[in-house]
Amino acid sequence: LAFRNPDVQWSRASGEISNEEFRTKQYKESTRYRTRAIRFKMASHWEDFYSQHLPPSDFEDNRTLLKEFCERHNKAGERIALITSGGTTVPLEHNTVRFVDNFSAGTRGAASAEYFLDHGYVVIFMFRLKSLEPFTRHFNGQKFMDMLELNDRGPNTTITVKPDSVDILAPILARYQAAQEGGRILYINFTTVQDYFWLLRAACECLGPCGPKAVLYLAAAVSDFYIPSNEMPTHKIQSDGGPPIINLQLVPKLLAPLVNLWVPQAYVVSFKLETDENLLVAKARDALKKYKHKLVIANLLQTRRHRVVFVTIDSSFEIVLTREQMLSGIEIEDVIVSNVVLHHTDFIQHDQY
Ligand code: 9Z3
Numbered sequence: 004l005a006f007r008n009p010d011v012q013w014s015r016a017s018g019e020i021s022n023e024e025f026r027t028k029q030y031k032e033s034t035r036y037r038t039r040a041i042r043f044k045m046a047s048h049w050e051d052f053y054s055q056h057l058p059p060s061d062f063e064d065n066r067t068l069l070k071e072f073c074e075r076h077n078k079a080g081e082r083i084a085l086i087t088s089g090g091t092t093v094p095l096e097h098n099t100v101r102f103v104d105n106f107s108a109g110t111r112g113a114a115s116a117e118y119f120l121d122h123g124y125v126v127i128f129m130f131r132l133k134s135l136e137p138f139t140r141h142f143n144g145q146k147f148m149d150m151l152e153l154n155d156r157g158p159n160t161t162i163t164v165k166p167d168s169v170d171i172l173a174p175i176l177a178r179y180q181a182a183q184e185g186g187r188i189l190y191i192n193f194t195t196v197q198d199y200f201w202l203l204r205a206a207c208e209c210l211g212p213c214g215p216k217a218v219l220y221l222a223a224a225v226s227d228f229y230i231p232s233n234e235m236p237t238h239k240i241q242s243d244g245g246p247p248i249i250n251l252q253l254v255p256k257l258l259a260p261l262v263n264l265w266v267p268q269a270y271v272v273s274f275k276l277e278t279d280e281n282l283l284v285a286k287a288r289d290a291l292k293k294y295k296h297k298l299v300i301a302n303l304l305q306t307r308r309h310r311v312v313f314v315t316i317d318s319s320f321e322i323v324l325t326r327e328q329m330l331s332g333i334e335i336e337d338v339i340v341s342n343v344v345l346h347h348t349d350f351i352q353h354d355q356y
Pocket of ligand 1: 089106107108109110111112221222223224225226273274275276277302304307
């Protein structure tokens, strides 16, 4: 009853409708208002999240960096890509010994950052600490050490790059140095889903003034579930209390305020990850209908390195790499970014209003 619309004029006493109609109308009205009330609750959910969770300790420093980066490049009229990359953790304790994590290595985001730079964009690379980073991703593990040679052990030691590694290192080093020296890439890292939420909102606030020149390329694998701060134990969960029952809650859907409030003029691209082909495009389209952004790039966990589907509200097309293309070193992110840049250019020229 609390959700009944006081303005509704009909009543059973008026004798205008039958009992059955009355019950149906009553039910419909109550559901309608209940649905609205729930929607309202959902809409404010993200605000509750920020009021109930503290920002990360280096938040103010990151905010300053973001602001300076966006202002400088906005003034220069450059296109800016915010790329999120890697997985978020979900801590189980405030003094975190254990956390829930996910599979993402950050390949998609790190590779895409390089290609956006190649297309002349400046990049905010918002990544999970210790996940892959642009440029250094090519020399993971022992690869880098294996490229080097120690000469003359002793006081005159020098280190050189082995001749057969120069051709591999040189072009990557050149791209890296161009990005660094021109101040064209800003690295911001997160670990938990809470950090991610704070930093994403801060980045959006700084990107707002860039209008349609900003692309948001949300490739991070963000947890759908978390333990709210007030439900998390302070100390390490003990095993002598028996098996713990861990109650995860849904995280608020940030795409809603992001698209509608924080960066309403930007070109927003989200990624949709599924493991079931039958759900892939339908879920991507659901997201577009719900959040009203422009593009969802859908991928299956199992085939994400060689197949993605670009889904807009009224079309979809696949990008598939052949085995030969993969063997020749072509990365799917190269093709994805080229297509996103085309869409973004079109958006700037025609669609933005
Ligand atoms: C993706 O779907 C990315 O393409 C991958 C890339 C995480 C699969 P890797 O880092 O993998 O290269 O190993 N990202 C989005 C995942 C996500 O959390 N999407 C949400 C969802 O699917 C919507 S925003 O519900």
